[in-house]
Amino acid sequence: MRIDIVSIFPGYFESLGLSLLGRASQKGLIDVRVHDLRDAAHDRHRTVDDTPAGGGAGMVMKPEPWGEMLDGILASDDADPDPVIIFPSPAGEVFDQRMARELAEERHLVFGCGRYEGIDHRVFDEYSARGRVRLVSIGDYVLNGGEVATIAMIEAIGRLVPGVVGNPASLVEESHEEDGLLEYPSYTKPAQWRGHAVPPVLLSGNHAAVDAWRREQRIERTREVRPELLPPELRGASRGRHAAD
Numbered sequence: 103m104r105i106d107i108v109s110i111f112p113g114y115f116e117s118l119g120l121s122l123l124g125r126a127s128q129k130g131l132i133d134v135r136v137h138d139l140r141d142a143a144h145d146r147h148r149t150v151d152d153t154p155a156g157g158g159a160g161m162v163m164k165p166e167p168w169g170e171m172l173d174g175i176l177a178s179d180d181a182d183p184d185p186v187i188i189f190p191s192p193a194g195e196v197f198d199q200r201m202a203r204e205l206a207e208e209r210h211l212v213f214g215c216g217r218y219e220g221i222d223h224r225v226f227d228e229y230s231a232r233g234r235v236r237l238v239s240i241g242d243y244v245l246n247g248g249e250v251a252t253i254a255m256i257e258a259i260g261r262l263v264p265g266v267v268g269n270p271a272s273l274v275e276e277s278h279e280e281d282g283l284l285e286y287p288s289y290t291k292p293a294q295w296r297g298h299a300v301p302p303v304l305l306s307g308n309h310a311a312v313d314a315w316r317r318e319q320r321i322e323r324t325r326e327v328r329p330e331l332l333p334p335e336l337r338g339a340s341r342g343r344h345a346a347d
């Protein structure tokens with residue numbers, strides 16, 4: 103998968119060279135290219151923003167540098183004929199595991215990171231008319247720009263690209279995968295730590311009992327913190343109390 107990122111703060115993306123995604127880049131599974139938007143601003147101060155049409159607070163990113171930068175990326179030698187351009191925005195559709203799975207199937211993603219009060223909307227219109235464009239939010243809170251949201255999305259998408267995660271089994275049991283329940287709590291040694299015990303069932307060697315306990319934990323956890331995620335057949339009275347007693 104090829105990933106292009108456009109930002110006025112390329113330094114944010116140095117973290118993509120670390121850990122799992124760094125290894126994926128070294129293995130050639132993910133090809134990340136970061137572009138400084140200011141390279142497409144040609145005045146003395148490399149200006150990328152201006153005052154909002156209609157007035158109001160803050161600044162808006164000018165369309166011309168975005169046009170030059172995105173045209174360059176889309177026309178580059180090894181660009182895909184049908185990439186997806188993603189503009190991170192608190193006004194976008196909300197990113198979730200389903201979208202991550204969908205985007206992990208793509209050959210080429212382009213992330214356009216806005217700052218200030220956002221990017222002149224004509225950039226969205228222009229590239230929407232020419233191909234696939236999505237405005238995407240990572241949740242209901244406000245960040246200063248799209249950079250951190252882009253890193254979060256690339257981490258979620260990248261680990262679903264075949265070969266990036268060593269043991270694919272570790273992808274299926276997780277929160278939001280398969281049945282949509284949250285993950286069960288995990289423990290390791292020692293069996294006692296500061297008076298807190300590892301739940302005895304996990305040390306019993308009874309795999310069926312361990313599986314049943316983990317499923318119960320997933321249901322109870324989901325019921326407590328994210329009841330809207332419970333499938334209809336699991337809504338209603340708690341069943342966990344009896345099993346845990």
Ligand code: 6GU
Nearest residue numbers: 190191240241243245251
């Ligand atoms: Cl994608 N961008 C910004 N600036 N804030 C956000 C966001 C994105 N998602 C949630 N808040």
